[in-house]
Structure formats: structure tokens, C-alpha cells
Amino acid sequence: MNTPKIAAMVGLAASLFASSASVAAEFNFKLHHFLGPQTPSHLKTVAPWAEAIEEASNGRVDIEIYPSMSLGGTPPELVGQARDGVVDIVWTVNGYTAGLFPRTEVFELPFVHRNDPAATNLAMYDVFDAELRQEYQGLEVMFLHVHQGNGLHTVDKEVRMPADVEGLKIRTPSRTGAWTIEALGAAPVAMPVPSLPQALSKKTVDAAFVPFEIVPSLKLEQQTNYQIEGADQMRFGTLVFQMSMNKAKWDSLPEDIQQIFKDHSGREWLEQLGQVWIENDDEGIAQVVAAGNEHIVLDQAQTDAFEKALEPVITRWVDEATKSGIDGEALLQKARDAIAAHSE
Template sequence: MNIKTVALALGASLVMTTSALAQEYTFKLHHMLSAKAPSHTEMLEPWARAVEENSGGKVKIEIFPSMTLGGRPPELIQQARDGVVDLIWTVNGYTPGLFPRTEVFELPTVFKNDPVAANLAMYDMFEESLKDDYKGLEVMFLHVHAGQAIHMRSDDVRSPADLAGKKLRIPTRTGAWVIEALGASPVAMPVPELPPALQKGVVDGALIPWEIIAPLKIQEQTEFQIEGAEKERLGTTTFQVSMNGDRWGSLPPEIQQAFKDASGREWWGEVGNVWRATDDFGIELAVKSGNTHTTLSEEETAAFREALAPVVDRWIDDVSSKGIDGAGLVEKARELIATNGGAS
């Protein structure tokens, strides 16, 4: 081995050693969708890289998609709370009743069509009104998707009566109440289980955003995608990226700050933009594949609003029985969504 070869080998070894020393904190982030899903490529990866950069290379976040560390999507919250993994991205509603205050943002007529405004409203309400939902966890950020739209295997939908007797998939209890208010039967399941359920006729349709069309090829299992006037939706779903509370508490201030700087108010708003853009891509894909995109008239949309008004009252009664000011949360959420409207 000549001197040049030895020098190159030593140099490479030094770079590897320096890199290993620099990455003093490694975190595992676990989630339920594939590495090709927009939630992974457009949200989780950029956020993780921002944390790493903020830390000066001391942090490494390894992302494990598609439940590759084991378990089913509803188990992600417990995995984080138990410290089985460091970080999770999950649907709050996969564990019904654990995040009652945050559910206010899922309600129809509270959330209509603006994920940016909803995310910013959650940020503004978090410390005072939502934080008690997240004991044992350190929330990095919360977000919603672009809203529940109706996807049907073979039926167009123009009125609540068109859904009577149908079976629809939904991941959350608030979504189940929406489906019941429309005269249909809710079928709870994590979204990765939806494609075979549609193919086999286990469900007639689903309440999901357009975003999920591409990663799960929903356009191949449905014929109709339906939403209200001006992209109005039937509520939405809340999500979280959270860390095990003990792991968070063990980190030095400068590492905590690296996470905080990547997870500020501006980022919560940007996540709303990500989900709006991927939603638009999803519906374009469905239409190009030959599906029918139905936009309800204002009159037809108003009929859905009227049918769904009791869902908000049901939620207020439910959380109020647990000592939570449901009416106050609805009022505050609506006010802040309106204030943050048009922030994208």
C-alpha cells in the first residue's frame, strides 16, 4: 500500500469517525404509511432533516415507514408512551377518546376547507387548551389533512339520503358520528386496510382526503370522489408527531431547541400547505384515471351542513360530561380558524 493510499484510507476513517461522534443522538420515528407517501416525502423527511441541521449534525432521525418496527397503526401512541420508539406520526383517532380536546378540530362546520388555518389555530390553542391531551408525550407538531371527502365504489352522492344504508370507512369516532348522522354505517379501520376493504365490498366507500388516493391507488377501487361547494369537507382528521416524554426530558437544552426550531408556528402552517398541495394532486390523478369528481352545489352542501349540525352538539355533550368545556373549545376553534384563514 503506497503513501497516497494510506492517506486516503486514514482520511476516510477520520471522516467516518467524526461523523459518528457528531451524531450523538439517534431517534427512531415510526409511522404507518409507505416511504413513497407524500406524508413521508413532503413532511416527515424535510422535518427530520431540519432538526438534524439545527443540531449541527448531533442528531440523526431514522424514519421507519409502513409499521416496519412492528405492531399495527393503533399501537403507535402506546409505542411512543412506552418508549418502544422515540417518535411517532399517527392519527389521533386511532385511539378513540385519548385526545378529546383536540377532536374539536375534526368536527364538521368547525373544519370546513382550510388545513393551514386549522393547523395555526391548533398551535395558538395548544398551550392553553389542548396540551392536557398529551400526557407522557412531547408534541413536535399537530396537523389536519385537507378534510373528509366522500369516495364511493360505484355510487354518486348528491344528498345525505344517497348515503342511507351504505357502509363507509372512517378512522375516528367523530367521523363515525358524521357517518351515522348521514344515515350510513361507520366501519373503523386504519387507512392501509382500506384498499382490500373496497375491493371486497366490505365497505361501499370512505371518508378520506384526496391526498391518500395516490399512495393507496384509491382511484382503482372507486368511481366517484365527492366534496362540497368551495372544497368544503365533512370535518377532518387530526394527526400528531410526538416524542416519548422521558426521552425528551433527558435531552440537553440545545438538542431540545433543535427540535423546537424545526417545529415552530411557521412549520405547522407549512404542513397545511403540504397537505393542500398533495390533496390537489390526488384528485387530479383520480380524474385522469377516469373517475368522476362531483362538486356539490351550495344548496346541496347546505343540506349536508344541516344534517351534520347535531354532530357538534353530540361532541359538546360528550366531552362536557368529562369536565371539558366543549362549547368553549368549539367557539375558540372557530374564531381562530377564521382569524387564520387565508394564511397560506
């Protein structure tokens, strides 16, 4: 959908749904995202963040949230909607716009992100200004975060070693996820997560790399029989999410309002988010077990076999980064060091 059409839809939606509170506020924002209003992501990440800022502003700020792409377009268009000022704020997955954020991708790589989302969140915060900010032209990033990490959810294939994955068609939302799948001898199928239940039920894909937290809202226990993760909750890579504002909108705000956004998007919030997403995953695991699915936790030797099989993914990212003029080896080491520091 082109930008003028999206803009028209935004205007219509705003006129229909704007609340009396938003009319009264000094600073009004439209926040657009791709997941439903009953998902943990909406209820425990997007909505609490917006509500905290509204409360801290004493009514000066109103943030209207539009979930489920209700303002039009598709998930890969969200970054463009924010950059173009079609909406004010977006919450989205970096990987939906492949290639736009190659530096930030380092934090998605399997066995770079380990099993602690708070550590990776804080690591990205630490290196953002020096290493990542340049990728976000036209945006003011409120915060970056990751989920707990990708578990492997299969329709009917029990997986305990890398060879068990060979030949499967596996859903992924990002190019680092696609590289992970290819390294395991499987075929990546790109799609946003809302399309996954139908793809699984129709066997368009045999499996998916997604966190466990999405299971309840998509009812994935009904389309899959096996859920697999590594030892000590080790996962097969992760996804980076961004909450970003249109840069011109940000620059138009007075310093005190900007400070409210900063105060609610910093270290304390990122650490809290890490714990929230761990708890979300625990709930998803409990649901698949209750449904009778087999939750497979690999032993350490099996997990080590996957780490060895996925080493080419790291090499591939370094090579791609180097071709783009990025010192991939140096950035990889900075990412690992920052994550390790917060893991300790």
C-alpha cells in the same frame, strides 16, 4: 403485540438498520409511523421535518425513520409505543386511539374545520398550551396538524345530497368520523387507511372518508368511481395528526437541542404543511379525473344540506365533552374563533 415483544423487535431492527451517521451522532431517535415510504405523507411531511432538524443540528442529531409499522405493532399502538419509550418519536392519527384526545377532536368536526389546513394547524398551535396539552401525558408534542379534509370516495354510488349516503358502509379512522357517518344514516367501519384498498375491492365497505392526497399511493381510483367534496373545497371533517416524542427522552435533551426541534415545529412549519397538504390533494384529484372517475363538487345548496345534516355531530361532541368535565361549548367557540382568525 405486547410491549416486550415490540421492544425486542425495535432492538433487532435498530441493530440491523442503524447507519454510520446515527452511530456518530450525539442524539439518536427512532421515528415510527404507519404509512409507506413512497406516500406523500412520508415524503413531504415526516422526512423533510426530520431532515431539517438533522441539518440544523450540524450532525449532532440523527433521526432514523421506520415507516409502514416496520418496528412492529399496529397503528393504534403508536401512541403507546411513544409513551412507553419503545420508540422515541411517532407520527400518527389521533383518532386511531379513540377517546384519548377528546379536546383535540373539536378540530376534526365537520364544518368546524372548513377547507384550510393551515388555518386549523395554526389554530391548534394557538390553543395548545391552554386547552390541549393536558391530553398528551407522557408525550412531548412536536406539532399537531390536519389534512385538507375528508372527501367521500364511493365505489358505485353517486352522492349529491345527504339522503344519497343512507345505508352505505363507510370507512372511518376516528370516532368523530363515525359520528359523521351515523348522522348521515350510514354504517361506520373503523380501519386504518392501509387496509382500505382491499376493503373497497371486496365491498367490505361501499365508500370511505379520506383526503384526496392518499389516492395515488393506495391507487383508490381503481376501486372507486366517484369522488365527492363540497363547494369551495369544503370537506366532511378532517383528521388530526401528531408528531410526538417520548417525554422522558425530551426531558433528557439539552436546551439547545430542544430548541432546534421547536424551531422546526412552529408556526412557519405548520403554515407550510397546510400548503403541502392542499397540493397533495390537488394531485390526488388530478389522478382520479385522469383515470375517468367522476369528481363531484357539490353546489352551495347541496353543501348547506350536508352542513345541516351534520349539526348533530357538533351537538354530540359537546355533550360527550361536557360529560367528561370539559366545557365543550367554550372550547368549540375557541376553536372556531381561532380557525376564523387564521382563515382571514
